[in-house]
Amino acid sequence: MSKVLMKGNEAFAEAAIRAGCNCYFGYPITPQNEIPEYMSHELPKAGGSFVQAESELAAVNMAYGAAAAGGRAFISTSSPGLALMQEGLGFICSTEVPLVVLNVSRGGPGVGGIQPGQADYLQVTRGGYNGDAKTPVFAPAGIQECVELIYEAFDIADKYRNPVIIFADGMMGQMMEPVELPEKKPLISAEQIRTQKPWAITGTDHHDGRNVVYSLRLQPDVLEAHVEHMFEKYAKAERELARYKTSNLDDAEIVFVAFGTMSRLCAEAVELLEAQGIKAGVIRPISLWPFPDAAFDEIGDKTKLVISTELSMGQMVFDVKAAVNGRWPVGLINRTGGVVPSSVEIAERAKKLLEEVK
Amino acid sequence: MISGPRKIAVTGHFGSGKTEFSVSLAFAMSRLCSDRLAICDLDIENPYFRSREKQAALENAGVRVYSDPFNGRNGSELQTISAAVRAPLEDAGCRVICDCGGDSVGARVLNQFRKYFTPGDHRLLCVVNCGRPGTDTPEKAAAHIRAIEDATGLSVTGLISNNHLIRYTEPEHIFEGWEFTKEVEAITGIPALAACCMETLVHSVEGRGFDVFPIGMHMRDTYLDREV
Structure with missing residues:
Protein backbone atom coordinates (compact mmCIF):
# COMPACT_ATOMS: atom_id res chain seq x y z
CA MET A 1 0.00 0.00 0.00
CA GLN A 196 -18.18 -11.41 21.21
CA LYS A 197 -19.46 -9.08 23.93
CA PRO A 198 -21.97 -11.19 25.89
CA TRP A 199 -21.94 -8.59 28.68
CA ALA A 200 -23.20 -5.79 26.40
CA ILE A 201 -26.66 -4.26 26.69
CA THR A 202 -28.29 -5.57 23.54
CA GLY A 203 -31.91 -6.14 24.56
CA THR A 204 -33.70 -9.16 25.98
CA ASP A 205 -35.14 -10.72 22.86
CA HIS A 206 -32.28 -13.12 22.26
CA HIS A 207 -31.46 -14.54 25.68
CA ASP A 208 -32.93 -15.12 29.08
CA GLY A 209 -32.53 -12.43 31.67
CA ARG A 210 -30.86 -9.09 31.04
CA ASN A 211 -27.43 -7.51 31.14
CA VAL A 212 -26.80 -4.60 33.45
CA VAL A 213 -23.73 -2.36 33.22
CA TYR A 214 -23.20 -0.69 36.60
CA SER A 215 -20.51 0.65 38.89
CA LEU A 216 -22.52 0.84 42.10
CA ARG A 217 -21.51 -1.90 44.56
CA LEU A 218 -22.71 -1.02 48.02
CA GLN A 219 -21.42 -4.04 49.94
CA PRO A 220 -17.72 -3.46 50.76
CA ASP A 221 -16.73 -7.08 50.25
CA VAL A 222 -18.45 -7.18 46.86
CA LEU A 223 -16.74 -3.95 45.78
CA GLU A 224 -13.39 -5.21 47.06
CA ALA A 225 -13.78 -8.43 45.08
CA HIS A 226 -14.62 -6.43 41.96
CA VAL A 227 -11.57 -4.18 42.33
CA GLU A 228 -9.37 -7.22 42.92
CA LEU A 241 1.61 -4.22 27.21
CA ALA A 242 4.95 -2.70 28.24
CA ARG A 243 6.66 -1.36 25.10
CA TYR A 244 9.73 0.72 24.39
CA LYS A 245 12.49 1.41 21.93
CA THR A 246 16.13 2.18 22.61
CA SER A 247 19.06 3.52 20.66
CA ASN A 248 22.81 3.74 21.33
CA LEU A 249 22.65 2.40 24.89
CA ASP A 250 25.74 0.22 24.71
CA ASP A 251 28.44 2.83 25.24
CA ALA A 252 26.32 5.80 26.30
CA GLU A 253 27.58 8.08 29.07
CA ILE A 254 24.21 9.84 29.06
CA VAL A 255 20.89 8.06 28.59
CA PHE A 256 17.93 10.28 27.73
CA VAL A 257 14.45 9.02 28.56
CA ALA A 258 11.89 10.73 26.36
CA PHE A 259 8.56 10.06 24.65
CA GLY A 260 6.62 11.71 21.84
CA THR A 261 8.05 14.91 20.36
CA MET A 262 10.80 15.03 23.00
CA SER A 263 12.19 11.69 21.81
CA ARG A 264 12.78 13.17 18.35
CA LEU A 265 14.57 16.15 19.89
CA CYS A 266 16.69 13.80 21.98
CA ALA A 267 17.62 11.78 18.88
CA GLU A 268 18.99 14.98 17.37
CA ALA A 269 20.68 15.97 20.66
CA VAL A 270 22.46 12.59 20.60
CA GLU A 271 23.95 13.54 17.21
CA LEU A 272 25.07 16.94 18.55
CA LEU A 273 26.72 15.35 21.59
CA GLU A 274 28.37 12.68 19.44
CA ALA A 275 29.97 15.48 17.38
CA GLN A 276 31.46 16.79 20.62
CA GLY A 277 32.80 13.41 21.64
CA ILE A 278 30.09 12.55 24.16
CA LYS A 279 28.24 9.27 23.70
CA ALA A 280 24.54 9.41 24.48
CA GLY A 281 21.60 7.09 23.97
CA VAL A 282 17.83 7.18 24.31
CA ILE A 283 15.16 5.06 25.96
CA ARG A 284 11.78 5.85 24.42
CA PRO A 285 8.86 4.52 26.44
CA ILE A 286 5.98 3.75 24.08
CA SER A 287 3.74 2.52 26.88
CA LEU A 288 3.64 5.00 29.76
CA TRP A 289 1.46 2.69 31.80
CA PRO A 290 2.66 0.06 32.13
CA PHE A 291 5.99 1.85 32.34
CA PRO A 292 8.70 -0.19 30.57
CA ASP A 293 11.03 -0.81 33.52
CA ALA A 294 12.82 -3.57 31.59
CA ALA A 295 14.30 -0.98 29.22
CA PHE A 296 16.56 0.25 32.01
CA ASP A 297 18.15 -3.18 32.39
CA GLU A 298 19.65 -2.64 28.92
CA ILE A 299 21.71 0.34 30.06
CA GLY A 300 25.43 -0.41 29.78
CA ASP A 301 28.13 -0.04 32.42
CA LYS A 302 29.56 3.14 30.88
CA THR A 303 26.50 5.20 31.72
CA LYS A 304 27.00 7.96 34.28
CA LEU A 305 23.64 9.71 34.11
CA VAL A 306 20.01 9.08 33.15
CA ILE A 307 18.02 12.18 32.15
CA SER A 308 14.24 12.35 31.99
CA THR A 309 13.45 14.81 29.22
CA GLU A 310 9.95 16.24 29.29
CA LEU A 311 7.56 18.99 28.17
CA SER A 312 6.42 19.46 31.77
CA MET A 313 7.94 20.43 35.10
CA GLY A 314 8.96 16.80 35.53
CA GLN A 315 6.29 14.11 35.82
CA MET A 316 7.71 11.01 34.10
CA VAL A 317 10.85 11.53 36.16
CA PHE A 318 9.17 9.76 39.11
CA ASP A 319 8.69 6.61 37.00
CA VAL A 320 12.24 6.96 35.68
CA LYS A 321 13.61 7.12 39.23
CA ALA A 322 11.58 4.06 40.20
CA ALA A 323 12.85 2.14 37.18
CA VAL A 324 16.46 3.25 37.75
CA ASN A 325 16.13 2.14 41.37
CA GLY A 326 19.27 3.93 42.52
CA ARG A 327 21.60 2.47 39.88
CA TRP A 328 22.44 5.84 38.27
CA PRO A 329 21.87 9.50 39.12
CA VAL A 330 18.67 10.81 37.49
CA GLY A 331 18.51 14.33 36.04
CA LEU A 332 15.74 16.33 34.43
CA ILE A 333 15.71 18.49 31.30
CA ASN A 334 12.38 20.14 30.74
CA ARG A 335 10.43 23.07 29.31
CA THR A 336 6.76 23.71 29.90
CA GLY A 337 3.91 26.03 28.99
CA GLY A 338 4.04 24.98 25.35
CA VAL A 339 7.71 25.86 24.91
CA VAL A 340 9.54 23.20 22.89
CA PRO A 341 13.30 23.32 23.51
CA SER A 342 15.81 23.02 20.71
CA SER A 343 18.07 19.99 20.44
CA VAL A 344 20.97 22.39 21.02
CA GLU A 345 19.48 23.42 24.37
CA ILE A 346 18.97 19.79 25.36
CA ALA A 347 22.55 18.88 24.43
CA GLU A 348 24.01 21.85 26.35
CA ARG A 349 21.96 21.16 29.47
CA ALA A 350 22.88 17.48 29.29
CA LYS A 351 26.59 18.36 29.17
CA LYS A 352 26.23 20.51 32.29
CA LEU A 353 24.40 17.74 34.15
CA LEU A 354 27.09 15.27 33.13
CA GLU A 355 29.83 17.57 34.46
CA GLU A 356 27.96 17.77 37.77
CA VAL A 357 27.95 14.00 38.29
CA LYS A 358 31.51 13.35 37.07
CA MET B 1 7.17 35.52 -10.09
CA ILE B 2 9.85 37.96 -9.02
CA SER B 3 9.17 40.28 -11.96
CA GLY B 4 5.38 40.00 -12.00
CA PRO B 5 2.73 42.01 -10.12
CA ARG B 6 3.88 43.14 -6.68
CA LYS B 7 1.02 41.41 -4.81
CA ILE B 8 0.88 37.61 -4.60
CA ALA B 9 -1.80 35.75 -2.67
CA VAL B 10 -1.20 32.06 -2.03
CA THR B 11 -4.15 29.72 -1.58
CA GLY B 12 -4.65 25.97 -1.79
CA HIS B 13 -6.13 22.89 -0.28
CA PHE B 14 -5.63 22.27 3.44
CA GLY B 15 -2.12 20.88 3.89
CA SER B 16 -1.05 21.47 0.31
CA GLY B 17 2.12 23.30 1.34
CA LYS B 18 1.08 26.95 0.96
CA THR B 19 3.07 28.19 3.91
CA GLU B 20 6.30 26.40 2.96
CA PHE B 21 5.91 27.79 -0.57
CA SER B 22 5.12 31.30 0.68
CA VAL B 23 8.08 31.40 3.07
CA SER B 24 10.44 29.95 0.46
CA LEU B 25 9.19 32.52 -2.05
CA ALA B 26 9.78 35.32 0.45
CA PHE B 27 13.36 34.19 1.07
CA ALA B 28 13.96 33.82 -2.68
CA MET B 29 12.65 37.34 -3.30
CA SER B 30 14.85 38.71 -0.53
CA ARG B 31 17.88 37.36 -2.40
CA LEU B 32 16.79 38.40 -5.87
CA CYS B 33 15.11 41.80 -5.64
CA SER B 34 15.82 45.09 -3.92
CA ASP B 35 12.22 46.22 -3.30
CA ARG B 36 10.74 46.40 0.16
CA LEU B 37 9.31 42.96 0.98
CA ALA B 38 6.52 41.77 3.24
CA ILE B 39 4.66 38.58 4.01
CA CYS B 40 1.14 38.72 5.46
CA ASP B 41 0.25 35.61 7.42
CA LEU B 42 -3.52 35.49 6.92
CA ASP B 43 -3.91 31.92 8.24
CA ILE B 44 -6.72 31.93 10.78
CA GLU B 45 -7.20 28.15 10.71
CA ASN B 46 -4.01 26.48 11.86
CA PRO B 47 -2.66 26.82 15.39
CA TYR B 48 0.84 25.58 14.43
CA PHE B 49 3.17 25.78 11.42
CA ARG B 50 2.25 29.32 10.37
CA SER B 51 4.63 31.64 8.54
CA ARG B 52 4.70 34.04 11.51
CA GLU B 53 6.71 31.35 13.38
CA LYS B 54 9.62 32.23 11.08
CA GLN B 55 9.28 35.95 11.75
CA ALA B 56 12.83 36.38 13.11
CA ALA B 57 14.50 34.63 10.17
CA LEU B 58 12.30 36.43 7.64
CA GLU B 59 12.96 39.84 9.15
CA ASN B 60 16.70 39.10 9.25
CA ALA B 61 16.38 38.53 5.52
CA GLY B 62 14.60 41.86 5.09
CA VAL B 63 11.05 40.54 4.87
CA ARG B 64 8.60 42.34 7.15
CA VAL B 65 6.07 39.96 8.71
CA TYR B 66 2.46 40.95 9.39
CA SER B 67 0.13 38.59 11.22
CA ASP B 68 -1.97 39.06 14.35
CA PRO B 69 -2.26 42.10 16.63
CA PHE B 70 0.11 40.39 19.07
CA ASN B 71 2.93 40.39 16.54
CA GLY B 72 2.97 36.63 16.18
CA ARG B 73 3.04 35.91 19.89
CA ASN B 74 -0.67 35.20 20.20
CA GLY B 75 -0.80 31.62 21.43
CA SER B 76 -4.55 31.65 21.95
CA GLU B 77 -7.36 30.21 19.89
CA LEU B 78 -8.55 33.74 19.11
CA GLN B 79 -7.56 33.84 15.46
CA THR B 80 -7.18 37.49 14.52
CA ILE B 81 -5.46 39.51 11.82
CA SER B 82 -3.74 42.80 12.50
CA ALA B 83 -5.12 45.85 10.69
CA ALA B 84 -1.47 46.58 9.87
CA VAL B 85 -1.59 44.00 7.04
CA ARG B 86 -3.12 46.79 4.95
CA ALA B 87 0.15 48.73 5.08
CA PRO B 88 2.16 46.60 2.63
CA LEU B 89 -0.95 46.11 0.46
CA GLU B 90 -1.23 49.91 0.12
CA ASP B 91 2.51 50.53 -0.22
CA ALA B 92 3.18 50.74 -3.96
CA GLY B 93 6.88 50.21 -3.34
CA CYS B 94 6.48 46.97 -1.42
CA ARG B 95 6.24 43.44 -2.79
CA VAL B 96 3.88 41.44 -0.62
CA ILE B 97 2.99 37.77 -0.28
CA CYS B 98 -0.31 36.90 1.39
CA ASP B 99 -0.20 33.39 2.91
CA CYS B 100 -3.82 32.26 3.35
CA GLY B 101 -5.30 29.38 5.36
CA GLY B 102 -6.36 26.18 3.66
CA ASP B 103 -9.34 25.48 1.40
CA SER B 104 -12.02 27.98 0.50
CA VAL B 105 -12.65 28.53 4.21
CA GLY B 106 -9.11 29.79 4.74
CA ALA B 107 -9.05 31.76 1.49
CA ARG B 108 -12.27 33.55 2.44
CA VAL B 109 -10.21 35.95 4.55
CA LEU B 110 -9.09 37.63 1.30
CA ASN B 111 -12.61 39.01 0.93
CA GLN B 112 -11.96 41.86 3.33
CA PHE B 113 -8.90 42.85 1.29
CA ARG B 114 -10.52 42.43 -2.12
CA LYS B 115 -10.20 46.10 -2.97
CA TYR B 116 -6.43 45.61 -3.02
CA PHE B 117 -6.72 42.82 -5.59
CA THR B 118 -7.90 44.36 -8.81
CA PRO B 119 -7.46 42.55 -12.15
CA GLY B 120 -3.89 42.70 -13.42
CA ASP B 121 -2.26 44.04 -10.26
CA HIS B 122 -1.79 40.73 -8.48
CA ARG B 123 -1.29 37.02 -8.83
CA LEU B 124 -3.63 34.63 -7.02
CA LEU B 125 -1.76 31.37 -6.87
CA CYS B 126 -3.17 28.00 -5.91
CA VAL B 127 -0.85 25.30 -4.58
CA VAL B 128 -1.86 21.89 -5.96
CA ASN B 129 -0.73 18.78 -4.09
CA CYS B 130 -1.91 15.51 -5.63
CA GLY B 131 -0.47 13.58 -2.68
CA ARG B 132 -3.17 14.89 -0.35
CA PRO B 133 -6.31 12.77 -0.02
CA GLY B 134 -8.66 15.72 -0.71
CA THR B 135 -7.02 16.64 -4.01
CA ASP B 136 -5.89 13.29 -5.37
CA THR B 137 -7.79 13.59 -8.66
CA PRO B 138 -7.65 16.51 -11.10
CA GLU B 139 -11.42 16.88 -10.78
CA LYS B 140 -11.22 17.22 -6.98
CA ALA B 141 -8.38 19.74 -7.30
CA ALA B 142 -10.39 21.73 -9.86
CA ALA B 143 -13.41 21.72 -7.56
CA HIS B 144 -11.25 23.13 -4.77
CA ILE B 145 -10.04 25.90 -7.05
CA ARG B 146 -13.61 26.79 -8.02
CA ALA B 147 -14.59 26.85 -4.32
CA ILE B 148 -11.67 29.16 -3.54
CA GLU B 149 -12.71 31.49 -6.37
CA ASP B 150 -16.34 31.46 -5.21
CA ALA B 151 -15.32 32.23 -1.62
CA THR B 152 -12.97 35.08 -2.50
CA GLY B 153 -14.62 36.56 -5.59
CA LEU B 154 -11.16 36.47 -7.17
CA SER B 155 -9.80 34.41 -10.05
CA VAL B 156 -6.88 32.05 -9.57
CA THR B 157 -4.20 33.14 -12.02
CA GLY B 158 -1.62 30.36 -11.68
CA LEU B 159 -1.08 26.86 -10.32
CA ILE B 160 1.95 25.69 -8.33
CA SER B 161 2.56 21.96 -8.21
CA ASN B 162 3.69 20.68 -4.81
CA ASN B 163 3.58 16.91 -4.65
CA HIS B 164 5.98 15.57 -2.01
CA LEU B 165 6.40 13.05 0.79
CA ILE B 166 8.76 15.19 2.87
CA ARG B 167 11.97 13.18 3.43
CA TYR B 168 10.66 10.32 1.32
CA THR B 169 10.26 12.52 -1.77
CA GLU B 170 11.73 11.11 -5.00
CA PRO B 171 12.08 12.89 -8.37
CA GLU B 172 9.17 10.76 -9.61
CA HIS B 173 6.89 12.51 -7.13
CA ILE B 174 7.84 15.87 -8.65
CA PHE B 175 7.17 14.60 -12.20
CA GLU B 176 3.90 13.00 -11.13
CA GLY B 177 2.82 16.23 -9.43
CA TRP B 178 3.63 18.30 -12.52
CA GLU B 179 1.71 15.98 -14.86
CA PHE B 180 -1.22 16.10 -12.46
CA THR B 181 -1.13 19.91 -12.30
CA LYS B 182 -1.08 20.07 -16.11
CA GLU B 183 -4.28 18.00 -16.07
CA VAL B 184 -5.78 20.52 -13.66
CA GLU B 185 -4.67 23.26 -16.06
CA ALA B 186 -6.49 21.46 -18.87
CA ILE B 187 -9.71 21.35 -16.83
CA THR B 188 -9.58 24.88 -15.43
CA GLY B 189 -7.69 26.83 -18.08
CA ILE B 190 -5.44 28.20 -15.34
CA PRO B 191 -1.74 27.95 -16.28
CA ALA B 192 0.58 25.66 -14.34
CA LEU B 193 3.55 27.91 -13.51
CA ALA B 194 6.09 25.76 -11.69
CA ALA B 195 6.69 22.65 -9.62
CA CYS B 196 8.05 22.91 -6.10
CA CYS B 197 10.98 20.72 -5.24
CA MET B 198 13.22 20.36 -2.22
CA GLU B 199 16.51 22.14 -2.83
CA THR B 200 18.40 18.86 -2.52
CA LEU B 201 16.45 17.31 -5.42
CA VAL B 202 16.47 20.25 -7.84
CA HIS B 203 19.41 18.91 -9.88
CA SER B 204 17.47 15.65 -10.43
CA VAL B 205 14.39 17.26 -11.91
CA GLU B 206 15.71 20.19 -13.94
CA GLY B 207 15.57 20.15 -17.74
CA ARG B 208 12.28 18.31 -17.99
CA GLY B 209 10.32 21.11 -19.63
CA PHE B 210 8.90 22.88 -16.60
CA ASP B 211 10.06 25.50 -14.15
CA VAL B 212 11.27 24.20 -10.79
CA PHE B 213 10.82 26.26 -7.63
CA PRO B 214 13.24 25.24 -4.84
CA ILE B 215 11.60 24.70 -1.46
CA GLY B 216 13.71 25.26 1.63
CA MET B 217 11.90 23.16 4.27
CA HIS B 218 11.87 26.27 6.46
CA MET B 219 8.71 25.20 8.32
CA ARG B 220 9.95 21.73 9.22
CA ASP B 221 12.52 21.72 12.00
CA THR B 222 15.20 19.09 11.48
CA TYR B 223 14.36 17.22 14.68
CA LEU B 224 11.01 16.23 13.17
CA ASP B 225 12.94 13.98 10.81
CA ARG B 226 14.76 12.18 13.62
CA GLU B 227 13.39 9.18 15.46
CA VAL B 228 14.26 6.58 18.06
Missing part, protein backbone atom coordinates in the same frame (compact mmCIF):
# COMPACT_ATOMS: atom_id res chain seq x y z
CA SER A 2 1.38 3.43 -0.91
CA LYS A 3 1.98 6.29 1.47
CA VAL A 4 -0.18 9.38 1.56
CA LEU A 5 0.70 12.75 3.06
CA MET A 6 -1.55 13.43 6.03
CA LYS A 7 -1.80 15.79 8.94
CA GLY A 8 -1.57 13.88 12.21
CA ASN A 9 -5.11 14.54 13.34
CA GLU A 10 -6.56 13.50 9.98
CA ALA A 11 -4.55 10.28 10.04
CA PHE A 12 -5.59 9.51 13.63
CA ALA A 13 -9.26 9.88 12.73
CA GLU A 14 -8.85 7.71 9.63
CA ALA A 15 -7.00 5.08 11.70
CA ALA A 16 -9.97 4.87 14.06
CA ILE A 17 -12.38 4.47 11.16
CA ARG A 18 -10.23 1.72 9.67
CA ALA A 19 -10.07 -0.02 13.05
CA GLY A 20 -13.82 -0.44 12.85
CA CYS A 21 -14.85 2.48 15.05
CA ASN A 22 -18.61 2.81 14.64
CA CYS A 23 -19.31 5.70 17.00
CA TYR A 24 -17.41 8.88 17.79
CA PHE A 25 -18.42 11.63 20.19
CA GLY A 26 -16.53 14.87 19.92
CA TYR A 27 -16.25 18.33 21.28
CA PRO A 28 -13.89 20.88 19.72
CA ILE A 29 -10.67 21.84 21.43
CA THR A 30 -7.34 22.88 19.92
CA PRO A 31 -5.02 21.24 18.86
CA GLN A 32 -7.26 18.26 17.96
CA ASN A 33 -10.10 20.04 16.11
CA GLU A 34 -9.34 18.33 12.81
CA ILE A 35 -10.41 15.01 14.37
CA PRO A 36 -14.09 15.82 15.04
CA GLU A 37 -14.16 17.72 11.74
CA TYR A 38 -12.82 14.69 9.85
CA MET A 39 -15.09 12.28 11.71
CA SER A 40 -18.13 14.45 11.00
CA HIS A 41 -17.83 13.88 7.25
CA GLU A 42 -15.98 10.56 7.00
CA LEU A 43 -17.39 8.34 9.77
CA PRO A 44 -20.99 8.42 8.43
CA LYS A 45 -19.66 7.38 5.00
CA ALA A 46 -18.09 4.34 6.68
CA GLY A 47 -21.40 3.41 8.30
CA GLY A 48 -20.66 4.85 11.73
CA SER A 49 -22.26 7.58 13.79
CA PHE A 50 -20.80 10.99 14.59
CA VAL A 51 -22.23 13.13 17.36
CA GLN A 52 -20.98 16.55 18.32
CA ALA A 53 -21.56 16.63 22.05
CA GLU A 54 -22.32 19.77 24.03
CA SER A 55 -19.26 19.30 26.25
CA GLU A 56 -16.46 16.87 27.04
CA LEU A 57 -18.54 15.51 29.92
CA ALA A 58 -21.33 14.73 27.51
CA ALA A 59 -18.93 13.19 24.98
CA VAL A 60 -17.37 10.74 27.43
CA ASN A 61 -20.73 9.70 28.83
CA MET A 62 -22.23 9.25 25.36
CA ALA A 63 -19.25 7.03 24.57
CA TYR A 64 -19.83 5.15 27.83
CA GLY A 65 -23.38 4.39 26.78
CA ALA A 66 -22.50 3.44 23.23
CA ALA A 67 -19.68 1.17 24.36
CA ALA A 68 -21.93 -0.43 26.98
CA ALA A 69 -24.23 -1.35 24.10
CA GLY A 70 -21.32 -3.02 22.31
CA GLY A 71 -20.19 -0.11 20.15
CA ARG A 72 -16.58 0.30 19.11
CA ALA A 73 -16.40 3.77 20.62
CA PHE A 74 -13.79 6.50 20.22
CA ILE A 75 -13.36 9.94 21.73
CA SER A 76 -10.65 12.54 21.31
CA THR A 77 -9.81 15.70 23.18
CA SER A 78 -6.94 17.80 24.47
CA SER A 79 -5.64 18.26 28.00
CA PRO A 80 -8.29 20.43 29.73
CA GLY A 81 -10.94 18.40 27.92
CA LEU A 82 -9.47 15.18 29.29
CA ALA A 83 -9.63 16.67 32.78
CA LEU A 84 -13.36 17.16 32.28
CA MET A 85 -13.73 13.54 31.15
CA GLN A 86 -12.14 11.99 34.23
CA GLU A 87 -15.34 11.13 36.06
CA GLY A 88 -16.62 9.26 33.03
CA LEU A 89 -13.36 7.39 32.60
CA GLY A 90 -13.55 6.18 36.19
CA PHE A 91 -17.07 4.86 35.59
CA ILE A 92 -15.93 3.19 32.37
CA CYS A 93 -13.02 1.47 34.14
CA SER A 94 -15.36 0.31 36.89
CA THR A 95 -17.99 -1.02 34.51
CA GLU A 96 -15.34 -2.69 32.33
CA VAL A 97 -16.45 -1.06 29.11
CA PRO A 98 -13.92 -0.80 26.26
CA LEU A 99 -13.16 2.66 24.92
CA VAL A 100 -10.34 4.32 22.98
CA VAL A 101 -9.41 7.83 24.11
CA LEU A 102 -7.02 10.08 22.19
CA ASN A 103 -5.44 13.01 24.01
CA VAL A 104 -3.67 15.47 21.69
CA SER A 105 -2.12 17.31 24.57
CA ARG A 106 -1.24 20.95 25.12
CA GLY A 107 0.14 23.16 27.88
CA GLY A 108 -1.58 23.57 31.25
CA PRO A 109 -2.72 23.74 34.01
CA GLY A 110 -6.24 25.10 33.61
CA VAL A 111 -7.04 26.30 30.14
CA GLY A 112 -3.29 26.71 29.63
CA GLY A 113 -2.22 27.26 26.03
CA ILE A 114 -2.50 25.51 22.70
CA GLN A 115 1.13 24.67 22.04
CA PRO A 116 2.43 21.12 22.64
CA GLY A 117 2.72 19.82 26.19
CA GLN A 118 3.32 16.57 28.04
CA ALA A 119 2.15 17.77 31.45
CA ASP A 120 -0.76 15.34 31.32
CA TYR A 121 1.64 12.50 32.10
CA LEU A 122 0.33 12.07 35.62
CA GLN A 123 -3.27 12.67 34.51
CA VAL A 124 -3.11 9.83 31.96
CA THR A 125 -0.92 7.38 33.87
CA ARG A 126 -2.44 7.86 37.32
CA GLY A 127 -5.90 9.00 36.31
CA GLY A 128 -7.87 11.94 37.64
CA TYR A 129 -10.78 9.67 38.49
CA ASN A 130 -11.54 8.39 41.95
CA GLY A 131 -10.92 4.90 43.17
CA ASP A 132 -8.61 2.07 42.19
CA ALA A 133 -8.28 1.82 38.43
CA LYS A 134 -5.63 1.92 35.75
CA THR A 135 -5.60 2.80 32.08
CA PRO A 136 -3.12 1.53 29.51
CA VAL A 137 -1.42 4.56 27.92
CA PHE A 138 0.57 4.61 24.69
CA ALA A 139 2.65 7.60 23.57
CA PRO A 140 3.53 7.60 19.87
CA ALA A 141 6.53 9.51 18.51
CA GLY A 142 5.24 9.85 14.95
CA ILE A 143 2.11 9.79 12.88
CA GLN A 144 2.67 6.29 11.49
CA GLU A 145 3.20 4.87 14.95
CA CYS A 146 0.15 6.70 16.26
CA VAL A 147 -1.98 5.31 13.43
CA GLU A 148 -0.85 1.78 14.27
CA LEU A 149 -1.40 2.27 18.01
CA ILE A 150 -4.92 3.64 17.51
CA TYR A 151 -5.70 0.74 15.17
CA GLU A 152 -4.55 -1.76 17.78
CA ALA A 153 -5.98 0.13 20.76
CA PHE A 154 -9.54 -0.90 19.88
CA ASP A 155 -8.56 -4.56 20.20
CA ILE A 156 -6.64 -3.93 23.43
CA ALA A 157 -9.65 -2.10 24.87
CA ASP A 158 -11.90 -5.03 23.91
CA LYS A 159 -9.49 -7.60 25.31
CA TYR A 160 -9.10 -5.90 28.68
CA ARG A 161 -12.59 -4.35 28.75
CA ASN A 162 -11.01 -1.07 29.81
CA PRO A 163 -10.32 2.37 28.37
CA VAL A 164 -7.04 2.71 26.47
CA ILE A 165 -5.48 6.17 26.15
CA ILE A 166 -3.33 7.32 23.25
CA PHE A 167 -1.23 10.26 24.46
CA ALA A 168 -0.05 12.21 21.42
CA ASP A 169 1.24 15.70 22.07
CA GLY A 170 0.02 18.62 19.95
CA MET A 171 2.98 18.44 17.59
CA MET A 172 1.94 14.90 16.61
CA GLY A 173 -1.56 16.13 15.81
CA GLN A 174 -0.53 19.19 13.82
CA MET A 175 2.51 17.97 11.87
CA MET A 176 2.34 16.26 8.49
CA GLU A 177 4.04 13.03 7.46
CA PRO A 178 3.66 10.33 4.85
CA VAL A 179 1.51 7.53 6.22
CA GLU A 180 0.66 4.02 5.16
CA LEU A 181 -2.87 3.40 6.34
CA PRO A 182 -3.98 -0.06 7.51
CA GLU A 183 -6.77 -2.10 5.91
CA LYS A 184 -10.27 -1.14 6.93
CA LYS A 185 -11.94 -3.62 9.23
CA PRO A 186 -15.66 -4.29 8.77
CA LEU A 187 -18.02 -2.79 11.32
CA ILE A 188 -19.06 -5.11 14.10
CA SER A 189 -22.52 -6.56 13.46
CA ALA A 190 -25.31 -6.88 16.00
CA GLU A 191 -24.82 -10.65 15.97
CA GLN A 192 -21.07 -10.27 16.55
CA ILE A 193 -21.74 -7.97 19.50
CA ARG A 194 -23.98 -10.63 21.05
CA THR A 195 -21.38 -13.38 20.62
CA HIS A 229 -10.77 -8.71 39.71
CA MET A 230 -9.88 -5.47 37.88
CA PHE A 231 -6.36 -5.62 39.26
CA GLU A 232 -5.92 -9.17 38.00
CA LYS A 233 -6.52 -7.68 34.55
CA TYR A 234 -4.07 -4.87 35.24
CA ALA A 235 -1.38 -7.34 36.36
CA LYS A 236 -1.87 -9.14 33.03
CA ALA A 237 -1.65 -5.81 31.21
CA GLU A 238 1.63 -5.02 32.97
CA ARG A 239 3.05 -8.29 31.67
CA GLU A 240 1.71 -7.91 28.14
